[in-house]
Amino acid sequence: MKTIICSHCDMVSQQPIIQPGYVAKCARCNHVFCKATTSKPNKVFALALAALLVCIPAFSLPLVSVHLLGITEQTNLLQGAIMMIDIAPVVSFVVLFCAVVAPTLLTICIAFSSGCMMFNKRPELLNYVLKLTSIIIHWSMLEVYLVSFMVAVFKLTSYAELYFNSGLYFLVVFLILNMSMISEYDNAQHWKYLLNE
Template sequence: MQTIICSHCDLVSQKPILAPGYVAKCARCERILYKNKAVNANKLFALSITALLICIPAFSSPLISIHLLGVTEEANLLQGAIMMIDIAPLVSFVVLFCAVVAPTLLTVCIAFSSGCVVFNKRPSLLNSVLKLTAILFHWSMLEVYLVSFMVAVFKLISYADVYFNSGLYFFVALLILNMTMLCEYSNTKYWEYLRNE
């Protein structure tokens, strides 16, 4: 019989046998212990490859154009983070990591693990990729960046003319793909596949 440990209160329980779509809760703290969610690896593989293709224009294309005193400036995500290095290096690093590096690495990890399931491969690297995926899951914060970006835009509107560019549409598409992937993904199911259960 397999056991499962609650990540919140460390209670050790027997792993329940659940019908698809049901969840098991911890007897002590009532937190979700285990979800029996069917994972469609083909869908996740397609979503992750699409997200990787959209990453390039989302990060490099201009998000907005600012017109002030007869001068128009364009800004994209990477330029904005790099420009802050001299003023606030820690903020610049956090923005680059949480809005660019972590989401891209997470997408690569999901693409790799889903590709392994789709093509029925179990490389030794899959173990490390699944561990990295669990870590990056909490650091991918595209939605936080979008909210802070929109707050900054609303503050700029009173001082200058602001125009949305194609990069913003790519970024929103990437955010939607990323959220869909995170909702569909189940690390537990991929570990079960790795252990050949």
């Protein structure tokens, strides 16, 4: 029987045989280290492609229009982060990376690896893509940005008139697709495919 190392506490265990839909937890830290997945690469690939198509209008179209003192201003996610560079460069970088770069890069990586599984290809690049995916998946925080955006909108309603634009709807759809894709994605399954197991 094969052994497996818990990524949380480094305990070495024998890899159990589990039924689809069940998980195996580490005896030491209770962290899930093995799960039997029923995910199909074509489903993950379709979700990733849909997310990539939606992310373009989600990041480029205006999210909200603010009407204050007879002046109406509107901005999208990218413009909002870039406008903060002079005031708060660290915050601007974190917003750009965690809300734009990481989710988009993660979607591209998952689309690539799932496409390789679908079409039965094992390019040398797949090894690096899977490593990048396991790193970048922890930095994709689009939902955190959306929650903070809604808090800011709620606070601004007492000072100005706000109108939601189409970019916000695309951003919500992108978030739903992104979360569905991540929940269906199984990194261990992709590594097993690469190692031809």
